Amino acid sequence: MTLRTSTAIRFGHTFREHRLRVPWDHHAPRETLEIFAREIIPAGGENLPTLLYLQGGPGFPSPRPVDPSGWLEAALEHHRVILLDQRGTGHSERIDADSPYLDAAHLRLLRADQIVADAETLREALGIRRWSLLGQSFGGFCITTYLSTHPESVEHAYLTGGLPSTDSHADDIYRATFSKLSTRHEKFYTEIPWAEDRIREICHHLNNSEELLATGERLSSRRFRTIGIELGRGTGFDTLAYLLEEPFREYRGEKRLRSDFLLDVGGRVSFAEAPLYAAIHETIYAGTTPGPTSWAAQSVSDAIPGFAYDLDPREAEPFYLTGEHIFPWQFEEDPALEPFRQVAEELAQAEDWTPLYDAEVLAEAGPVCAAAVYVDDIFVPLEHSLRTAERYRDLRPWITNEFQHDGIRQDGAAIFRRLYQMVREH
Structure with a gap:
């Protein structure tokens, strides 16, 4: 495979953009796709x-930095940094409604094992003997696969909010995330005491009135409730409170949702930016135990108080927003997801998934690693993360309640510097 590279200078650093063709299926190489990675070399840092940074998701491209700040600034103190667009995202053959690869055969190949194989192909093409890894959220899942398959290629690994369960079915994962979200929700209702009544009022209104988003479709109450993903972010309580402050106005004697409110909500509930996130989300949990994922979030939510999609907002106790969970009805209501409806169903019912992790290799080989594990994380539950940490040969967890799942966005420099130091302590 031929590597193509171009070079530019941005904010005092050398930027190299790498493009490389790799097999769609590294286990049965026939057709290929082009992957893209951006390398940032600080001044004087050629040696x-x-x-390698592995983005969270799945389904999101790597960051497009406009200045050397946050975790990137801290990383550039010690490293050249490579930002890889994972296959199907960004410049690595983005898959959306217009993609020729919008089918189950290709979407099955967007999991961590193929991403790791892409990274290994890139490492070899660049002539790098070993490199270190930094993974946020799903990026940490990819690191755990990487260390299960190619531990000899990794110098150190740093994980932030991304230690996956290596032995649990998706149902078990979602029981844990809904439990965490229940606790987080009650804290939100305590700190913003009027928020619960406002959420119930909006949902009751949506059940009885036609409110249209800017993209033309009717907003349902169950889709509105997916804005609860914000509760897992560091500033989530405040951003939701500001959104909910004054959602209504009276128009010609009728109670209506304000246009700016609908515009804001529309951006939160649409997957137009990254439809893959919804389409392949549950596949990242497939293969750890036998059988299909079968819309795990939907089936589990129906059995947990406060989360069923058809609750009456006037009567239900409790009544909650939902989190990062993906439901089959979203592929009917979100125009950006409608083209993925059939393929998402096929993936949900697929049974022949291969395992992504090797517990024996994790325990016996690999580098010293460090991980930021967030106590209140509603995306990657603490208990599952700590169980996996014990299976690594040498993983040093930093267990903290200072951050939510997006801690790397809140103070990425401090987090990276702490993890960097942890792997060097004896």
Whole structure:
């Protein structure tokens, strides 16, 4: 495979953009796709060791930095940094409604094992003997696969909010995330005491009135409730409170939702930016135990108080927003997801998934690693993360309640510097 590279200078650093064709299926190489990675080399840093950043998601491209700040600033103190667009995202053959690869055969190949194989192909093409890894959220899942398959290629690994369960079915994962979200929700209702009544009022209104989003479709109460994903972010309580402050106005004697409110909500509930996130989300949990994922979030939510999609907002106790969970009805209501409806159903019912992790390799090989594990994380539950940490040969957890799942956005520099130091402590 031929590597193509171009170079530019941005904010005092050298940027190299790499493009490389790789097999769609590394286990049965026939057709290929082009992957893209952006390398950032600080001034005078040509000989620094390399750090590969693996983005959270799945389905999101790597960051497009406009300045060397946050975790990137801290990483560039010690490394050249490579930002990889994972296959199907960004410049690595983005898959959306217009993609020729919108089918189950290709979407099955967007999991961590193929992403890791892409990264290994890139590492070899760049002539790098070993590099370090930094993974946020799903990026940490990819690191755990990486260390299960190619531990000899990794110098150190740093994980932030991304230690996956290696032995649990998706149902078990979602029982844990809904439990965490229940606790987080009650804290939100305590800190913003009027928020519960406002959420119930909006949902009751949506059940009885036609309110249209800017994209033309009717907003349902169950779709509105997916804005609860914000509760898992560091500033989530405040951003939701500001959104909910004054959602209504009277228009010609009728109670209506304000246009700016609908515009804001529309951006939160649409998957137009990253439809893959919804389409392949549950596949990241497939293969750890036998059988299909079968819309795990939907089936589990129906059995947990406060989360069923058809609750009456006037009577239900409790009544909650939902989190990062993906439901089959979203592929009917979101125009950006409608083209993925059939393929998402096929993926949900697929049974022949291969395992992504090897517990024996994790325990016996690999580098010293460090992980930020967030106590209140509603995306990657603490208990599952700590069980996996014990299976690594040498993983040093930093268990903290200072951050939510997006801690790397809140103070990425401090988090990276702490993890960097942890792997060097004896």
